[in-house]
Amino acid sequence: MPEGPSVRKFQLLTSPFVGQVVAKVGGSSRKLSVNDLNALRLQDSQVHGKNLYLAFVTAEGPVGPTAEETALQREAACGAHCPAQGQQGQAGVPHPHSQDEELQEAQHSRSEAPEAAEGWGKWLRIHFGMFGSVRANEFSRASRANKRGDWKDPVPRLVLHFESGGFLVFYNCRMLWCSPPRADPASDILAVEFHRGRALRALCAPDPICYTLLDQRYFSGLGNIIKNEILYLARIHPLTPGSLLALSDLERLLDCALQFSSEWLHHKLRGQGLHPQVYQKEQCPLGHPLMKGTFGPSGGFKRLTWWCPQCQPAVL
Numbered sequence: 001m002p003e004g005p006s007v008r009k010f011q012l013l014t015s016p017f018v019g020q021v022v023a024k025v026g027g028s029s030r031k032l033s034v035n036d037l038n039a040l041r042l043q044d045s046q047v048h049g050k051n052l053y054l055a056f057v058t059a060e061g062p063v064g065p066t067a068e069e070t071a072l073q074r075e076a077a078c079g080a081h082c083p084a085q086g087q088q089g090q091a092g093v094p095h096p097h098s099q100d101e102e103l104q105e106a107q108h109s110r111s112e113a114p115e116a117a118e119g120w121g122k123w124l125r126i127h128f129g130m131f132g133s134v135r136a137n138e139f140s141r142a143s144r145a146n147k148r149g150d151w152k153d154p155v156p157r158l159v160l161h162f163e164s165g166g167f168l169v170f171y172n173c174r175m176l177w178c179s180p181p182r183a184d185p186a187s188d189i190l191a192v193e194f195h196r197g198r199a200l201r202a203l204c205a206p207d208p209i210c211y212t213l214l215d216q217r218y219f220s221g222l223g224n225i226i227k228n229e230i231l232y233l234a235r236i237h238p239l240t241p242g243s244l245l246a247l248s249d250l251e252r253l254l255d256c257a258l259q260f261s262s263e264w265l266h267h268k269l270r271g272q273g274l275h276p277q278v279y280q281k282e283q284c285p286l287g288h289p290l291m292k293g294t295f296g297p298s299g300g301f302k303r304l305t306w307w308c309p310q311c312q313p314a315v316l
Contacts, residue, residue: 004188
């Protein structure tokens, strides 16, 4: 599923529509009555980890911020980790997961939602699936034939047409109404408020390091692609207990996580793809054969992991 950088771009695509009124809706969502969004004003757009939140109010309610105010707020919130907004378009997942992974992550995502807080308005929580994406002022078109040989365009789950004439399209996502989100930016790997000290303390746990990196309480937005890539960049075996690693190794791993995530977002905003070094690869950049395994806590969430036995030796 889309990780933090992808969902951050989705949020940037929706921000210019904040303050506008929904004139017409469409989509194939069965769990959400899309007609409920008619004549509502998009009041706010937020991203927390791997989830996108949209706030709606009645059109007669408080007017949302202007596009300029939204841009200034976004710049202040993102700081150095969030480059200027790029061109509109799709921000999909660069490398698809298997169906088993998607099912597991969909189940796991229930624990990733921020705690709810009381407040006014309607908040729509959007969690994206394996090929989930957002498009602004355009629809997705089929790039290849499906298994049946049909060239059918993807069916959007939700389409929001605004009075200004623009529209937003949401693909492969699950949507539900919720209370206003209350998330801790100190755990967001793309937020300027990210707390290094708390993250380092979490990495020092005796659990395998690949378990801790996917813990959204400390690394909100960090997913399986980022996990695989930064462990290789830091030359750390995924099953190494964090308590056995030197502080300098943990610092280097954390630096890799923040830099990789920021650069991935930067590439996305420029319309550039991701070129992983080990994720779903057979060899590392040095030509060594890679190994693959499914790791996760006992009775918990498990994900596929790729690593190089030579570049990432096991710690005894």
